[in-house]
Amino acid sequence: MGLIAGVLEDRGIQTVCLSTFEPIMKKVRPPRWLDLPYPLGFPLGPPGDPGLQGRILRRAFRLLEAPGPGPVQESFYPEEEEE
Amino acid sequence: MASVSDLSLGERIWYHSYRFRSVDPLPWQPPRVPLEEARVGVVTTAGVHLPGETPFEKVKGGDFSYRIIPGDTDPEELVTTHPSDAWDRSGVEEDGNTAMPLDRLRGMASREIIGEVAPRNLSFQGSITAPMRLLKRTAPEAAGLMADDGVHVVVLTPV
Numbered sequence: 001m002g003l004i005a006g007v008l009e010d011r012g013i014q015t016v017c018l019s020t021f022e023p024i025m026k027k028v029r030p031p032r033w034l035d036l037p038y039p040l041g042f043p044l045g046p047p048g049d050p051g052l053q054g055r056i057l058r059r060a061f062r063l064l065e066a067p068g069p070g071p072v073q074e075s076f077y078p079e080e081e082e083e
Numbered sequence: 084m085a086s087v088s089d090l091s092l093g094e095r096i097w098y099h100s101y102r103f104r105s106v107d108p109l110p111w112q113p114p115r116v117p118l119e120e121a122r123v124g125v126v127t128t129a130g131v132h133l134p135g136e137t138p139f140e141k142v143k144g145g146d147f148s149y150r151i152i153p154g155d156t157d158p159e160e161l162v163t164t165h166p167s168d169a170w171d172r173s174g175v176e177e178d179g180n181t182a183m184p185l186d187r188l189r190g191m192a193s194r195e196i197i198g199e200v201a202p203r204n205l206s207f208q209g210s211i212t213a214p215m216r217l218l219k220r221t222a223p224e225a226a227g228l229m230a231d232d233g234v235h236v237v238v239l240t241p242v
Contacts (some may be wrong), residue, residue, distance in 0.1 A: 006110045013230060015238075
């Protein structure tokens with residue numbers, strides 16, 4: 001996923017990665033990633049929770065505003081109040 | 084969050100011996116338009132696609148092809164043929180938005196949080212152990228397709 005992110009950024013497309021496996025993110029280093037407290041296979045959390053999915057996406061979009069250079073990494077906490 | 088100890092023995096051996104590739108120097112694209120004007124797409128590695136399309140194949144080095152998911156797709160229609168059992172596919176099977184959150188993005192577009200949803204979203208399969216064909220062929224082709232569509236932002240959803 002880091003390779004695909006790099007190719008997209010090279011074409012002028014901003015990327016943000018929803019990560020459930022921080023050890024690999026640290027190795028492949030996409031430009032921006034949000035660590036999520038869910039198992040592999042659940043990058044938007046447990047299925048069928050539209051409210052949570054929306055919060056995760058809005059939190060991820062905040063990383064797009066971060067000044068470079070990357071990588072920029074932040075964590076999502078489900079109990080966190082949305083700003 | 085998953086950790087290395089969650090992996091099976093075979094996967095742990097792979098994880099510790101595999102030479103992960105990173106891009107150096109790291110490409111960095113600053114915002115081109117405000118988010119509320121941005122065309123936003125999704126690229127997943129969950130191996131999802133519409134029923135009837137060619138399944139992803141279990142081949143040596145990993146299937147480096149991709150499938151196009153139109154922006155007006157109902158995520159409930161998606162199936163996954165990702166051949167790896169290293170991840171729990173139950174979430175994606177129950178709710179396609181778990182990997183391809185098009186319902187959420189369409190909702191955000193209607194509330195003007197984002198501009199609009201990309202017309203073509205992309206699905207790869209992960210677990211590609213021989214990535215050169217991906218790096219040289221399909222990833223540039225896929226990125227070109229999204230650039231041609233005027234996509235500003237991509238959410239990546241690896242599994």
